Amino acid sequence: MTESDPSPRRDPSSISRARRYTPRGRTVREAASDSAQDNRARENGARDREAARRERNRAAAEPAEDAAAKRRREAAARSRQRRQRETTATGTARTESVRTETQARRTGQVRPGPTRRTSAPGAQRRPAAAREEEAPRVRPLRDLPRVGNPARRLRFASALVMILLLVAAGRLVQLQVTDSAAYAASALDQRLTTEPLPASRGSILDRNGNELAYSIEANYIAVDPTRVKAKPAELAVELAQLLGRPASELEPIIATDETAQGDPIMFAYLQRGVDLAVGDQITDLKDPGLIVGADERRVVPGRDLAANVIGFTGGDDGEGLAGLEANYDEWLSGEDGEVTYERSQSGQPIPGAFYREQSAVPGNDVQLTIDADLQFQVQNILEDTVEEHDAEFGSAMVMEVGTGQTLAMASTPTYDAAKPFDVDSEEQYRDYATQATFDPGSIHKAIIFAAALEEGCIEPDGTMPMGQTITKGDTTYEDTYPHGDATLSLAGIIAQSSNVGTIKLADCLGAEKVYEYQQAFGLGEATGIGVSGEAEGLLQEPKDWSGTSEGSIPIGHEVTTTQAQMAAVYETIANDGIYTAPTLIDHLADSEGNPVEDENEEEPETRRVISTETAQTLQYLLQAPIADDTGTGRNAELENYHLAGKTGTGQLVVDGVYAPGNVTSFVGFAPAEDPQYVVAVTVYVPGGGGGGGVTGEAFKEINEFALSYFGVRPADGPPPEFDVWG
CATH class of the missing domain: 3.90.1310.10 (Penicillin-binding protein 2a (Domain 2))
Known part of the structure; x- marks a missing residue:
């Protein structure tokens, strides 16, 4: 055919395309049906891809959505895909059914569908992989989790919240109503x-x-x-x-x-x-x-x-x-x-x-009744005496006659009351004037002399014949002053502290009278001076006397006393025969210093023990131990003052037995003509010693300071002279 041929040439590729869409053995209508099915599949795939794209955009826009919502969307997407696949399968089945029915009407039989060619002559078909990429790949379905019931979950959550609120409300009621007082009290206790x-x-x-x-x-x-x-x-x-x-x-x-x-x-x-x-x-x-x-x-x-x-x-x-x-x-x-x-x-x-x-x-x-200045001097004199005689302990007292007031009361060893626990021994706490007991020795004889004069056993100027010794029970008692067989006046018996003469006077009195006068003078009971732990001493009732008691008790043995008791005996004699209980307390005062009457405080006990005449006779005779040359207390003689008193040498009982050495004493009063103050000195000397030799000097020095300190007028004349020999 030439170019001038008006009939157009047929393009060979167009035939191939026709064969591609109308394969051999298929009608145009069937081909059109298949083409419509493919178009729908492509449209469905496009929609799926669009949905996937939107999903990705939504996921990117909302990165914070929760996992549960995401899972629900994925499940919905899978559900849509399943429905689409079901729709496509249904459409394909319907098209095949229509084609089969048409063929049957034409031929009266059903022809099996032709086998499709994988490729046509002169044309290249797309591979299966490309076609699968164009259509969405469908994964096999898995068993989907059971979808929760939101209403049930809401009910459960609401119930749980209500239970928690009720528990919290109950606890609040307990804390603020039921137990509020206890918790408040506990909190207050922690702050208080x-x-x-x-x-x-x-x-x-x-x-x-x-x-x-x-x-x-x-x-x-x-x-x-x-x-x-x-x-x-x-x-x-x-x-x-x-x-x-x-x-x-x-x-x-x-x-x-x-x-x-x-x-x-x-x-x-x-x-x-x-x-x-x-x-x-x-x-x-x-x-x-x-x-x-x-x-x-x-x-x-x-x-x-x-x-x-x-x-x-x-x-x-x-x-x-x-x-x-x-x-x-x-x-x-x-x-x-x-x-x-x-x-x-x-x-x-x-x-x-x-x-x-x-x-x-x-x-x-x-x-107190104590005078600080007098106390200082008495304490120094006592300490010097104890040190000089290597004594173990000592005590000294000064009492006012008529009132029983204690003006000084010293003990040694003592301690620093500002550092009371810095001591070597608890014995340093002891007040030896009231808490130490001992056999008084010859200072006890003043009770026998007073009783003998009061009971008429001897006259003030009477005499008694006596030997150097006397025996009572299985014990022989001897006078320390050598006089042989002699007659002694009462002044001589007192001056020489005759044991024999004192025992004879006690024989005249009898055990009952001796015991009666001991009690009257305050022996055997605490004086109530005011110091805690005061000792009472020991008296033996007559029924308890032994064979030696008639000799030992009158001269101050087999009986124990305290220094305070013996000072009260001599204060009674100096006070014209009236006993006045010693005291350390002048008066009680309130915090402002105003005197206060203590309803529980009893007035110091006073009682008459001997007559005034007997007491004044003894006041005179008790000068003999100091004034007479044969007296046991010659070293206590004081210039310008007349002193009266008696020496004593006793013993100390420790754990039921007599300790070695002697308890030496000197007790008396001054001035003798008008007694004002009683002075008592007691010292325990383990190495032994006599009352006058150990304590006489201290007795004199204390009287000298006290009489001068209180402004007592000296005596007008010399001391009296005594006829000690009958």
């Missing part, structure tokens, strides 16, 4: 703290108002173990250096934060009476568990002056432990107060919170 307000202890004054013991401002150091921050062992070491107390004693107090019953310990004393400067140092430690409070410290300015009489205080409450401090502790101590307040975690009081204060009631005063 109670600290003591120690009462100021009263003073002990001498007769002139001088303070023998008083209290000054100080600090107490306490601990709240529940709030201690430092380690107890380390804190105890720091405090030990400041308090002067071993760390081994402080550590258990600091470390123990509850009682045996499990109750918390919030206050415990570590030390009382601490100097204010030490209290400031402990405050600087800044440990919240340490408490520094206002307190007082006992001061004894005389240190060992009358320490055995005054005593001392101690313990956590500063109570009296010995002497007058113990005997009048309730009167002196007053009543402690306390302050209770709420404190913060740092230990500071909470402003406006609970606060209650009970004020302390200060203690009262005790004014």
